[in-house]
Amino acid sequence: MNSLNIALLINLLGFAVGIALYALIAAMVVRHRRASRYENVDFLLLTTSVLGLLWNIGELYGFVQKDFVSGGISPWITALSFSALGFLPSVVVHSAQADDEGTHWLTYAAYGLSAFAAFLHFYSVVINGIAPSDLALQALTFGALALAVGLLIFNFRQTLEKKAVWASALLVFAVSSLHLSGEREGSYWYVELIAHQSSLLLALAILYQNYRFAFADLFLKRALSLILIAFAALAEYVFIAAPLLRYHETHDRNDVQAAGLIVTLWVATALIYPFIYRLAVWLVDTIILHRANYAEFQLELARDVESLDTIDEVMDQICSKLAKVLTAGRSSWITTPTKASELSFVNFTPNDSRVFIPTVEDPYFEVNLADFYGGRRLLSDEVAMLGAVALVTARRIDSLRVTHERCEQEFREQEFAKLATEAQLSALRSQINPHFLFNALTTIGYLIKADPTKAYDTLLRLTQLLRSVLSSTGEFCTLGEEIRLIESYLDIERARFEEKLSVTIDIPSELENFRVPALILQPLVENAIKHGISENRRGGEVRISAANSKQNGSSVVKLSVTDSGAGGSGVRSIGMGVGIRNVEERLASYYGGRAKFSLKIGGPNGTEAAIELPKN
Numbered sequence: 001m002n003s004l005n006i007a008l009l010i011n012l013l014g015f016a017v018g019i020a021l022y023a024l025i026a027a028m029v030v031r032h033r034r035a036s037r038y039e040n041v042d043f044l045l046l047t048t049s050v051l052g053l054l055w056n057i058g059e060l061y062g063f064v065q066k067d068f069v070s071g072g073i074s075p076w077i078t079a080l081s082f083s084a085l086g087f088l089p090s091v092v093v094h095s096a097q098a099d100d101e102g103t104h105w106l107t108y109a110a111y112g113l114s115a116f117a118a119f120l121h122f123y124s125v126v127i128n129g130i131a132p133s134d135l136a137l138q139a140l141t142f143g144a145l146a147l148a149v150g151l152l153i154f155n156f157r158q159t160l161e162k163k164a165v166w167a168s169a170l171l172v173f174a175v176s177s178l179h180l181s182g183e184r185e186g187s188y189w190y191v192e193l194i195a196h197q198s199s200l201l202l203a204l205a206i207l208y209q210n211y212r213f214a215f216a217d218l219f220l221k222r223a224l225s226l227i228l229i230a231f232a233a234l235a236e237y238v239f240i241a242a243p244l245l246r247y248h249e250t251h252d253r254n255d256v257q258a259a260g261l262i263v264t265l266w267v268a269t270a271l272i273y274p275f276i277y278r279l280a281v282w283l284v285d286t287i288i289l290h291r292a293n294y295a296e297f298q299l300e301l302a303r304d305v306e307s308l309d310t311i312d313e314v315m316d317q318i319c320s321k322l323a324k325v326l327t328a329g330r331s332s333w334i335t336t337p338t339k340a341s342e343l344s345f346v347n348f349t350p351n352d353s354r355v356f357i358p359t360v361e362d363p364y365f366e367v368n369l370a371d372f373y374g375g376r377r378l379l380s381d382e383v384a385m386l387g388a389v390a391l392v393t394a395r396r397i398d399s400l401r402v403t404h405e406r407c408e409q410e411f412r413e414q415e416f417a418k419l420a421t422e423a424q425l426s427a428l429r430s431q432i433n434p435h436f437l438f439n440a441l442t443t444i445g446y447l448i449k450a451d452p453t454k455a456y457d458t459l460l461r462l463t464q465l466l467r468s469v470l471s472s473t474g475e476f477c478t479l480g481e482e483i484r485l486i487e488s489y490l491d492i493e494r495a496r497f498e499e500k501l502s503v504t505i506d507i508p509s510e511l512e513n514f515r516v517p518a519l520i521l522q523p524l525v526e527n528a529i530k531h532g533i534s535e536n537r538r539g540g541e542v543r544i545s546a547a548n549s550k551q552n553g554s555s556v557v558k559l560s561v562t563d564s565g566a567g568g569s570g571v572r573s574i575g576m577g578v579g580i581r582n583v584e585e586r587l588a589s590y591y592g593g594r595a596k597f598s599l600k601i602g603g604p605n606g607t608e609a610a611i612e613l614p615k616n
Contacts, residue, residue, distance in 0.1 A: 009237075015057075024219060109147075301389060330369070357390050482518070505545075
């Protein structure tokens with residue numbers, strides 16, 4: 001196979017691939033129409049696809065018809081296809097200036113040049129009966145050079161990267177037009193590839209710069225995959241099929257073997273397509289679009305936000321990470337009354353993006369990203385990633401809210417329990433046994449007549465006791481303070497029982513500063529006098545003691561109140577009165593299961609009420 005045949009094969013394959021790619025652009029534009037703010041870009045892309053299809057179909061038709069019609073194709077068809085090719089640079093300039101404000105005189109000049117070239121093509125058909133016009137192609141050559149220089153000079157607001165893309169595409173087109181104005185069929189395949197397929201570079205330049213077309217990334221991946229598979233098929237034919245078929249012609253011809261070879265190469269091409277597509281994806285994501293690995297990014301971000309404990313920290317982290325991965329110059333977040341479910345999660349314009357966080361309850365949140373590096377646009381993969389990040393963020397915020405609400409509920413429950421305990425303590429303080437108070441007042445009344453001096457002393461003791469009980473608001477006091485209050489109470493009881501009441505208090509000095517719940521022993525002493533001493537005609541003894549002890553390897557302080565008993569032979573019954581029940585409930589509230597209360601009723605031998613409190 002000579003070099004001329006290879007060049008023609010490149011052209012045929014290039015036109016077929018071009019038709020497929022431009023048809024793909026047209027189908028994507030028609031199927032996925034954008035909102036009104038993107039209609040201008042949709043129109044440019046649709047125009048690009050139509051012009052590209054006219055050029056490639058016309059040229060492919062011309063190449064194929066040569067084998068069937070000796071006179072060639074109609075010059076009108078040739079004029080139409082070359083006119084379509086001539087308008088592609090105008091669309092490129094229009095796309096380059098689409099985002100700029102002001103008068104786009106360079107765009108008007110480009111369309112004027114393309115219209116002039118089209119006129120020359122059709123004028124040549126009318127006057128000379130041939131197409132294309134060499135003068136039109138030469139005008140396009142110099143016009144493309146002038147337009148490239150104009151874009152570099154006058155589009156000063158655009159980045160150098162954008163200018164390089166526009167200028168490169170126009171320069172390649174200028175070379176193509178210069179070649180087409182001379183020889184129609186060259187002898188070098190790479191010259192033919194550049195000359196006849198330069199329109200693809202123009203289309204790719206428009207797609208690359210206008211990221212607002214949400215499926216541009218998908219097109220680029222499919223386009224590169226198609227181009228690479230076409231080159232692979234061409235290489236298989238040139239380096240494998242053609243030599244083997246040429247060798248086969250020296251032997252007896254066997255069509256089965258030739259067909260088997262072609263089918264085998266088809267199967268091989270199909271088998272390598274997945275690898276080619278992965279290569280195309282890598283080229284687009286890594287080389288062209290400079291994307292991060294969004295799957296890994298989402299996993300890393302999910303792990304990061306799970307370790308954060310406040311909503312502000314979560315939102316700050318999201319802003320920082322998104323700004324870095326999307327190369328945004330500015331990032332911030334705000335609360336918003338708008339419910340995210342009423343909008344799409346991701347809304348974007350050419351210059352900024354807003355990501356709504358769809359939490360279950362308000363307040364809702366919105367992440368704002370702007371000033372993307374190099375005029376970057378969000379493509380479908382970015383939009384999908386931002387939607388996934390919004391959901392992950394919303395779930396974390398909802399989780400934090402539930403956790404905070406649970407903590408607040410537990411705190412409220414603890415506060416309620418504390419208030420209940422304080423209410424119990426207040427109730428206990430106000431529950432100075434009415435019988436004791438009544439008996440004390442009766443005793444004082446009796447003593448007023450019998451012994452006024454003793455009555456006065458008893459009244460002072462009663463006043464001191466009531467003042468101590470009513471003025472103390474602390475939940476805890478020292479054991480010494482508790483004993484002094486009990487002694488005031490016992491002084492009043494001694495005035496009533498006289499020599500029938502004997503009291504023994506055994507409190508080591510090192511335990512006097514040990515802190516105990518206030519009024520924890522007074523109800524037990526009162527209970528001992530009421531059920532033990534007052535029911536015994538001979539009276540009895542009340543013993544109050546404290547001692548260090550060990551319980552299951554832990555240090556505890558054991559407090560006990562013992563009475564000598566009511567006398568008689570039966571076992572007395574002591575109900576769970578207010579005082580004892582109050583003691584048990586307060587111990588459970590203060591210490592949980594670490595404090596113990598026991599009551600041993602011994603009948604005539606007395607009763608012991610004991611409390612074990614943890615020392616630490």
